[in-house]
Structures are given as C-alpha cells and as structure tokens.
Amino acid sequence: MGHGPAVKLGKDNASTFKTRLGVKMFFAYTLVYAIFVGVNATRPEIMETTILGQTAAVIWGFGLIALALVMALIYNHFCTQAEKKMNN
Numbered sequence: 001m002g003h004g005p006a007v008k009l010g011k012d013n014a015s016t017f018k019t020r021l022g023v024k025m026f027f028a029y030t031l032v033y034a035i036f037v038g039v040n041a042t043r044p045e046i047m048e049t050t051i052l053g054q055t056a057a058v059i060w061g062f063g064l065i066a067l068a069l070v071m072a073l074i075y076n077h078f079c080t081q082a083e084k085k086m087n088n
Contacts, residue, residue, distance in 0.1 A: 014082040021078060025071050032067060036060055 012018075039046055040057070047057035 012083070013086040014079065017082045017086070018079045021075060025075055029068065029071060033064060036064060 047055060047060070049056045051059050
C-alpha cells in the first residue's frame with residue numbers, strides 16, 4: 001500500500017554542475033560564519049555595538065539567516081536552469 005515516485009527518475013546530467021555550485025556556496029557561507037565566530041571570540045566588544053536599536057550580534061545573526069535563504073534561492077535558480085538546459 002503506497003505509491004511510487006511522483007516523477008520518473010533518470011540520469012541527472014546537471015548533477016556535476018549542481019554539486020560544484022553547492023560546494024562553492026557552502027564554503028562561501030562557511031567563510032562568513034567563521035568571520036562571525038572569530039569576531040565573537042576575539043573582539044566581543046564589537047558585537048555589543050548598538051545598530052538600529054539592536055546589538056551587532058543580533059543584526060549579524062539575522063544577516064546570516066537571510067544570507068542562507070538568499071543563497072538557497074540563488075542555488076535553486078541556477079540548478080533549475082542547468083537542469084532544463086542539460087536534461088533535455
């Protein structure tokens with residue numbers, strides 16, 4: 001009792017492109033996050049600075065979340081284009 005996949009699965013000719021893009025974006029995000037952690041560890045007074053009524057730590061934290069969402073949209077856009085181009 002169940003159902004099979006919603007689509008027919010086959011070879012994904014864009015998988016190499018998607019993997020490379022994902023790894024590049026992962027390292028870019030990791031670099032930004034490492035800087036955030038480094039500043040917190042070595043210069044915590046910077047994170048106590050008030051910006052727009054919030055501490056820099058809160059602003060930067062929400063910025064990290066926003067960056068992840070934007071990067072996900074960018075990844076989806078480029079992967080969708082690559083799939084359409086390479087899998088037809």
